Amino acid sequence: MLPDGFPAGLRVFLVGEDSIVLRMLEKMLLQFAYKVTITDCPLQALELLRANIDNYDIVLIDVNLTCIDGFQLLEIVSREINLPVIVLSADSDFENVMKGIKYGAVDYLVKPVRLEELKLIWKHVVKKSLNEKKSINESRSMDDNISNLTKKSKDLVRKRDEDDDIALKDNLASQKRARVSWTPELHAKFINAVNQLGIDKAVPIKILDIMDIPGLTRENVASHLQKYRKGLQKHTIELNQQIFDNAKTRRDSESFPAMNIKECNANLYRNKSMPSSYPVGQQSYDGHALIPQTWLSPHMRYQNNFCQQSMTGLPENPFETQQLGWTTESYMMNMSTQFSGHQSINQNLNQLDCQAQSYENSRTSNGHNELNPIPQLESTIEYDAIDMSLNNDLNDNNNFDELATLLALEQKQPQNSFDSGAQISKDSVDVQSYSLEDHGGSNASNLAILSEFDNMDDTDELYVALCQIIKCHAHGDSRTQSPAHLKARKADSQSRRSSQSTEQIRPVVGLVICEDLRKPNASSCVEKFDFACERC
Amino acid sequence: MLGMGAGRWEEDMSRLLALLFHQGVLDEHFMQLQQLQDESSPNFVSEVISIYFRESEKLLRNIRTLLLDRECTDYKKIGVYLNHLMGSSSSIGANLVRNVCVAFRAASEHCNWAGCLRSLAVLEHEYCYLKNKLHELFQVYYIQTICMHSS
Numbered sequence: 282m283l284p285d286g287f288p289a290g291l292r293v294f295l296v297g298e299d300s301i302v303l304r305m306l307e308k309m310l311l312q313f314a315y316k317v318t319i320t321d322c323p324l325q326a327l328e329l330l331r332a333n334i335d336n337y338d339i340v341l342i343d344v345n346l347t348c349i350d351g352f353q354l355l356e357i358v359s360r361e362i363n364l365p366v367i368v369l370s371a372d373s374d375f376e377n378v379m380k381g382i383k384y385g386a387v388d389y390l391v392k393p394v395r396l397e398e399l400k401l402i403w404k405h406v407v408k409k410s411l412n413e414k415k416s417i418n419e420s421r422s423m424d425d426n427i428s429n430l431t432k433k434s435k436d437l438v439r440k441r442d443e444d445d446d447i448a449l450k451d452n453l454a455s456q457k458r459a460r461v462s463w464t465p466e467l468h469a470k471f472i473n474a475v476n477q478l479g480i481d482k483a484v485p486i487k488i489l490d491i492m493d494i495p496g497l498t499r500e501n502v503a504s505h506l507q508k509y510r511k512g513l514q515k516h517t518i519e520l521n522q523q524i525f526d527n528a529k530t531r532r533d534s535e536s537f538p539a540m541n542i543k544e545c546n547a548n549l550y551r552n553k554s555m556p557s558s559y560p561v562g563q564q565s566y567d568g569h570a571l572i573p574q575t576w577l578s579p580h581m582r583y584q585n586n587f588c589q590q591s592m593t594g595l596p597e598n599p600f601e602t603q604q605l606g607w608t609t610e611s612y613m614m615n616m617s618t619q620f621s622g623h624q625s626i627n628q629n630l631n632q633l634d635c636q637a638q639s640y641e642n643s644r645t646s647n648g649h650n651e652l653n654p655i656p657q658l659e660s661t662i663e664y665d666a667i668d669m670s671l672n673n674d675l676n677d678n679n680n681f682d683e684l685a686t687l688l689a690l691e692q693k694q695p696q697n698s699f700d701s702g703a704q705i706s707k708d709s710v711d712v713q714s715y716s717l718e719d720h721g722g723s724n725a726s727n728l729a730i731l732s733e734f735d736n737m738d739d740t741d742e743l744y745v746a747l748c749q750i751i752k753c754h755a756h757g758d759s760r761t762q763s764p765a766h767l768k769a770r771k772a773d774s775q776s777r778r779s780s781q782s783t784e785q786i787r788p789v790v791g792l793v794i795c796e797d798l799r800k801p802n803a804s805s806c807v808e809k810f811d812f813a814c815e816r817c
Numbered sequence: 818m819l820g821m822g823a824g825r826w827e828e829d830m831s832r833l834l835a836l837l838f839h840q841g842v843l844d845e846h847f848m849q850l851q852q853l854q855d856e857s858s859p860n861f862v863s864e865v866i867s868i869y870f871r872e873s874e875k876l877l878r879n880i881r882t883l884l885l886d887r888e889c890t891d892y893k894k895i896g897v898y899l900n901h902l903m904g905s906s907s908s909i910g911a912n913l914v915r916n917v918c919v920a921f922r923a924a925s926e927h928c929n930w931a932g933c934l935r936s937l938a939v940l941e942h943e944y945c946y947l948k949n950k951l952h953e954l955f956q957v958y959y960i961q962t963i964c965m966h967s968s
């Protein structure tokens with residue numbers, strides 16, 4: 282199956298903007314007797330790949346691009362092109378590596394790329410072809426096991442697997458054929474059709490009929506359905522279940538704090554505890570809020586009681602309000618870090634369908650929503666995923682930005698999706714919204730968030746929280762939030778990332794050593810490093 | 818001078834390289850770059866380095882333009898330029914320049930304008946130093962080549 286002399290003759294497609302890197306990589310690859318195609322225009326790269334997918338075995342993308350977002354390109358390529366894609370980057374930040382993997386890269390190489398690492402990229406080609414072989418075999422053996430099931434499920438499963446199997450075989454056979462590009466509109470129609478039929482009863486033929494797109498084959502739909510189902514299974518269903526469970530428990534309560542006390546374990550801040558009289562100055566800024574586990578008790582005088590106070594609308598005393606502000610800030614920090622994790626995990630779904638794209642599009646086109654209302658969770662989840670990327674906001678001043686930010690982000694979202702989201706949280710208490718300016722004693726929608734945190738995963742909490750917020754926004758609460766605020770906070774939050782500090786220390790040390798050695802420059806240059814030292 | 822100087826120039830070059838390695842200005846990737854040069858591309862190293870100088874100067878100019886504007890808000894763009902510079906510098910083995918870029922990037926992520934200005938000054942300084950040393954290296958190398966050919 283592999284050509285003679287493999288891996289010599291490996292056909293590599295290289296995309297990037299840095300001529301140095303491109304030239305060096307080209308030379309290295311040529312030294313290994315690989316065949317190289319280089320393009321320094323990322324937009325052109327996509328066209329070239331689409332047109333000549335047969336001519337390449339593996340794709341290398343440098344994500345440090347200026348004309349478009351490198352990770353976006355990565356996502357599109359890995360989605361459309363059935364080749365292993367490797368990310369090339371100048372940094373090894375955790376978020377970026379996660380992003381790369383989530384968007385479908387099979388590997389992440391940091392510049393400068395070592396010769397040995399580059400040589401071994403052929404392993405991904407072999408791995409991919411082995412995996413594809415395995416999944417054909419698996420679907421075949423699944424057919425064999427069907428006889429153990431009851432008749433009804435047997436029929437159902439068999440039909441579904443046949444479709445998938447056929448689709449898979451077709452896919453492999455037609456690997457060289459151009460793939461269907463699942464655009465947001467197309468995917469929206471697909472989702473629509475699936476919902477009409479019901480997820481369990483959705484079969485490619487019927488979906489195809491409902492979608493009514495000329496040129497779309499049953500095989501395309503079948504393979505897309507398979508991917509969609511897999512994605513759903515992983516994330517959506519358990520989430521759905523938990524949300525409904527929580528929603529049920531909330532139905533009877535009137536006042537938020539009282540209602541939530543029994544349920545919540547404040548998992549958002551698990552493993553953290555803080556005495557109730559925790560002074561403001563001792564709050565930590567390392568991204569974790571310190572609150573007691575039982576902070577949601579009704580009779581509490583804890584600092585995190587901002588929600589309760591907000592409900593009553595009266596801060597008990599100014600000092601306490603200040604403390605609340607402080608706490609919430611650290612709460613927001615934690616929220617933010619959780620959000621980013623949340624977001625990256627969400628990308629799994631984004632990878633599978635174009636919801637993310639569609640939301641981006643609909644946001645930029647002034648809320649014009651081309652999508653049909655989509656099932657609750659998919660919409661909220663994807664929406665959350667995209668928008669959480671903007672939501673890593675922290676503030677220097679004691680403003681309760683987080684929720685305001687979230688709400689502001691919602692504002693950009695088309696109303697339709699919120700309405701569809703309403704179905705989930707219809708049993709939950711209507712949450713009052715939060716305003717940016719009024720951090721002292723305003724109404725708290727954060728209660729909604731907090732209320733959902735019992736026995737849920739970190740990521741799920743946020744999903745639910747967002748659902749709640751979305752819900753309350755859909756009920757007509759209006760927020761005002763300027764984009765400038767958002768940007769400023771975004772920039773600010775990025776600055777809070779603790780990962781930068783270690784990077785700073787190393788270069789400072791290195792520089793000082795070098796300066797000592799280079800005597801003529803020593804005195805003048807050492808002082809220049811004081812800024813870095815300040816930060817360290 | 819030409820006939821018997823070849824050995825001496827080689828010595829000079831080795832000494833210069835050793836100094837640069839010792840100072841951390843260059844690292845092993847520079848050696849890797851040199852190893853990429855072969856018969857099919859005899860001027861590979863000098864070509865790559867020339868491209869590097871050209872691109873880096875462009876980047877530094879752009880960064881300087883962005884920073885000189887007191888109302889500088891586009892730290893993200895600076896970060897992008899810095900990533901580019903980091904990538905190229907590390908690929909050719911310009912270790913010190915890369916490290917300064919890392920510190921600079923940190924300052925830009927904190928939107929610290931003063932810090933960025935200082936980092937830029939350091940960066941330009943280190944870049945000039947690197948450029949001078951590499952020019953020196955090439956001069957010695959070319960003379961050495963001439964000596965070798967003439968002897």
